Amino acid sequence: MPIENFEDFIKRVLEIVFWVLVFSPLVIFPLIFIVLPSMMGLIGIMIPGPIGVNDILAALADPLKSIPIMTEFMKTDFFKIAVFPGFTWAALIATGAILIERKLLAKMQLRVGPLYAGKFEGVLQPIADLLKLIAKEIIIPRRADKLAFWCIPFAAMAVGGALLAIVPVSKQWVVTNLDVGLVVAFAIMSFFPIIALVAGWASNSKYPFLGGLRALHQMVSYEIPLLLSALGVAVLAGSLNLVKIVETQSSIPFLLVQPLGAIVFFIALMAELERIPFDLPEAEPELVAGWMTEMSGMLFGVTQLAVYVKFYALAGLFTTLYLGGWYGPQILPPEMAEANAVIWFTVKTLAVMVLMMVPRGTMTRIRIDLMLKAGWGRLLFLAFVNIFIAIVVVQLGIVPR
Amino acid sequence: MADPAFIALSVITVIGAILALEAKELIYGALALGLSLSGMAGLFILLDAPFPAAFQITVYVGAVVVLILFTIMLVRREKWMQIGEKVAIPGVAGALAIVLGFGFLAYQSGFINSTGKENVVSSISVIGDQILSAYWPVLLVLALVLTASIVGALTLSKVEKE
Structure with a gap:
C-alpha cells in the first residue's frame, strides 16, 4: 500500500499496531511461560520444589498462579540487573528525566512545544521523540x-x-x-x-x-x-x-x-x-x-x-x-x-x-x-x-x- | 586448573597486547592497550583483589590510555615509525626467554604449590594498616618520588613559558 498522504500514514500505523496487538500474546505468552523456565537453569535461578513445569503450564490458564513464579523470579540477580534497580528502571527514569527537563526549561523559557504537545501538559513529547528517532534513517x-x-x-x-x-x-x-x-x-x-x-x-x-x-x-x-x-x-x-x-x-x-x-x-x-x-x-x-x-x-x-x-x-x-x-x-x-x-x-x-x-x-x-x-x-x-x-x-x- | 574465566582474561590480555603493537591505526592500538589493561584488572579480580583492580582501571585505562589517545590525536602523524621484521623476531624471542626464565624460577621456588590461603588480604582496612605500620618506608619513598616529579613538572612548565 503506497503512502501518499498523512491519512494513509496514520492508517498504516494503526494497521501495524493492530496486528502487533493480535499476534504478540501468541508469541509473548509461550515465551514467558515455556521458554523462560528452561532458561532459568542458564541464568542460575533455583525454583524450589513445589513449583514445576506443570504449575507453569497451569499459570497459562490462570494468571493468578503465576504470582509465586514471579516472586521467585524477583529474587534473582537477573531480575536485579535487567529490571528493578538495573536497566529498565533506569531507562524509565531517564525517559522521565528527559520529559521533566524539557518541561522545566519550557516553563523557564516559555517554550510552546513541550508545554502543550499531547493532550495533557505535553506528556506525549518523549513518545513523539522516540517515534521520530526510530523512523529516521x-x-x-x-x-x-x-x-x-x-x-x-x-x-x-x-x-x-x-x-x-x-x-x-x-x-x-x-x-x-x-x-x-x-x-x-x-x-x-x-x-x-x-x-x-x-x-x-x-x-x-x-x-x-x-x-x-x-x-x-x-x-x-x-x-x-x-x-x-x-x-x-x-x-x-x-x-x-x-x-x-x-x-x-x-x-x-x-x-x-x-x-x-x-x-x-x-x-x-x-x-x-x-x-x-x-x-x-x-x-x-x-x-x-x-x-x-x-x-x-x-x-x-x-x-x-x-x-x-x-x-x-x-x-x-x-x-x-x-x-x-x-x-x-x-x-x-x-x-x-x-x-x-x-x-x-x-x-x-x-x-x-x-x-x-x-x-x-x-x-x-x-x-x-x-x-x-x-x-x-x-x-x-x-x-x-x-x-x-x-x-x-x-x-x-x-x-x- | 583450567579456569575458563582465567583463560578468557589471559587471552584478552595477550591479544590486546599484540594488537596494541600490531594495529595499523594508532587509535586502535591505544584502544587495544586499554583492552589489555582491562584484562589485567580482571586477573586482579580473580586473585581476590578488587582494590588493585579498580585502581588498575582508574589509573591505566582512565588516565594513561586517555593521555596516549590525546597525544595521538594532537600529533596526528600516520606513519612516523616503520616496523621492520628484523626487529620483531629477536624481540619476541627475547620476551619469551625472559617469561620462560621467570616462570621456571617461580616453579622452582615452590610458590605454585602453596595454597596462599593464609596470606589472603582482601580487606582495604588491613591493607591500610599494613601500609602505615610495616611498610611505612615504602610509602615515604613513594611520596618523595611523587613530590619530586611534581616539582620537576612545575619547573619544566616554568622553563617553557619563558
Whole structure:
C-alpha cells in the first residue's frame, strides 16, 4: 500500500499496531511461560520444589498462579540487573528525566512545544521523540570509521549501565555490594572520556573531533577534585562500601557534616555529566552537538538514552554519598519499609536531577580556560580543605562510625 | 586448573597486547592497550583483589590510555615509525626467554604449590594498616618520588613559558 498522504500514514500505523496487538500474546505468552523456565537453569535461578513445569503450564490458564513464579523470579540477580534497580528502571527514569527537563526549561523559557504537545501538559513529547528517532534513517559518514562508529552508542550504554550495578537503591535492592564500590564507581567513570574521544575521532568530522578533545580537556580539570571530594565521605564512613556509607548516615546525612565536599562534588559531577554550564564537549551554538554531531536516527537515540542513564546513576551516587541514600521518615505503613526506602531514594535522586537541570535554563557556558583554572585552582584547594575537615570531625568523634 | 574465566582474561590480555603493537591505526592500538589493561584488572579480580583492580582501571585505562589517545590525536602523524621484521623476531624471542626464565624460577621456588590461603588480604582496612605500620618506608619513598616529579613538572612548565 503506497503512502501518499498523512491519512494513509496514520492508517498504516494503526494497521501495524493492530496486528502487533493480535499476534504478540501468541508469541509473548509461550515465551514467558515455556521458554523462560528452561532458561532459568542458564541464568542460575533455583525454583524450589513445589513449583514445576506443570504449575507453569497451569499459570497459562490462570494468571493468578503465576504470582509465586514471579516472586521467585524477583529474587534473582537477573531480575536485579535487567529490571528493578538495573536497566529498565533506569531507562524509565531517564525517559522521565528527559520529559521533566524539557518541561522545566519550557516553563523557564516559555517554550510552546513541550508545554502543550499531547493532550495533557505535553506528556506525549518523549513518545513523539522516540517515534521520530526510530523512523529516521541511520546515516554514517562515508569516510567514518564504521566499526568504531557503530560501537560507540553501545559502549556508552554499557558503561552507563555498569554504574547502575553499584549504586544501592535500598539495602536489599543493590545488584553488586562491593567492598570498594566507591573506587569502582570512579573506575567506571574513567571510561566516559574515551568514548567521547573515540566518537569524535570515528566520525571523521571537525565538530565531533573538537568535541572529543574538549571532553578530554574537561576531564583533566574535574576528575581529581571529584575523587578527592568523595574521599571525605570515605574518611567519615570509614569504608568504601556504598551500602555501608549510606548506613553511616542513618542519623545525619553527610551533606550537613560536609557541605563543602558536597558542593565540590556537585560541581565536578555537573562537569562529568557535561551539563550546562560545563557542556563544552557538546556546546550547541559552537559545535552543533559536539561529539554526537554525526550520530543519526536510533544511534543518536541510544547515545542520548545512555547519557541520561548515566545522569540518573550519578545523581544516585550523589544521593548515596551525601543525602543519606534510602533513609527518610516512614511515610508508608511499617510493614512496607522496603518500598519506603525505594521511594525516598527515588525522590532524593529526582530532586538532585532537577537541581542539575535548573542551570541549563539560567546559566551561560563557562570558557574553556576558566574551566581548567576553576578545577585546579579552586575546586582542588577546596577538596583538600574538605578532607582535613573530615579528619578533624572524625577525630572529635562528632559522627558515629 | 583450567579456569575458563582465567583463560578468557589471559587471552584478552595477550591479544590486546599484540594488537596494541600490531594495529595499523594508532587509535586502535591505544584502544587495544586499554583492552589489555582491562584484562589485567580482571586477573586482579580473580586473585581476590578488587582494590588493585579498580585502581588498575582508574589509573591505566582512565588516565594513561586517555593521555596516549590525546597525544595521538594532537600529533596526528600516520606513519612516523616503520616496523621492520628484523626487529620483531629477536624481540619476541627475547620476551619469551625472559617469561620462560621467570616462570621456571617461580616453579622452582615452590610458590605454585602453596595454597596462599593464609596470606589472603582482601580487606582495604588491613591493607591500610599494613601500609602505615610495616611498610611505612615504602610509602615515604613513594611520596618523595611523587613530590619530586611534581616539582620537576612545575619547573619544566616554568622553563617553557619563558
